[in-house]
Amino acid sequence: MPRIQAIGDKIAIALSSLCVVHCIITPILLIALPALGGVAFLDHEVFHQILLFFVLPVGVIAITAGYRHHKSAAILGSGLLGLLLLTLAGTIAHDLVGEIGETVLTIVASLFIVYAHIQNYRQRHHRR
Template identity: 45%
Template sequence: MNISSGLGDKLAISLSALCAIHCLAAPVLLVLLPSLAGLALLDEEFHRWLIFAVIPCSILSLGLGCRQHRKLSVLFYGAVGIFLMLTLLVLGHEYLGETLERVLSLIASLLIAAAHWQNYRLCQKRESDCHCH
């Protein structure tokens, strides 16, 4: 398996999961512990930084994987998730409302993570099928 692709997929899955956890946990933590409101981890800025980390990692690893396994559907689902994340970054809760933004963020995170999971598995399968070592 291509080191860059496998590591990139794992990193993108982890960052997408972190984004989903952030979306779910932030409102609960703010209700339970209002003193955490000033904590940078619960800020929208943290969400932006996660997105800026996920996007290049996703483009690189999904692109490398697609070159290897040639399944454009994996690239498509990842691209839809990335596009949705970028749209949310631009529109934010000002235009969508906080609830819709969170729901769409979760959907985007799941799309990206699923694309990377499939990419990782296809790359592993392709390498195990190759007897050219």
């Protein structure tokens, strides 16, 4: 299980970081390159929903595997809170708080997730 946790943590960090990069870069690209305005992969909502499909299972598996190892409720809570916030950002936040609010929520959620996975990874290596 520790190997699955390590791989899951690394994948989850990469996917969460991809969310942040997407949220920051997309508006810049849409302003700088008007020809890309209609490209579907740049659409925030579609991108978030596709990414959620991968982030949620990987995140849940890695966070729970880490919790079984280190028993830190703070790390578990941070990861689950991040996944919940990311789910809200990818599903209903746009309608509730607009595009800027959705972007901020996605970035905050991703930071919680990345923090939790980094702590999972550190705890795993610290215990060895």
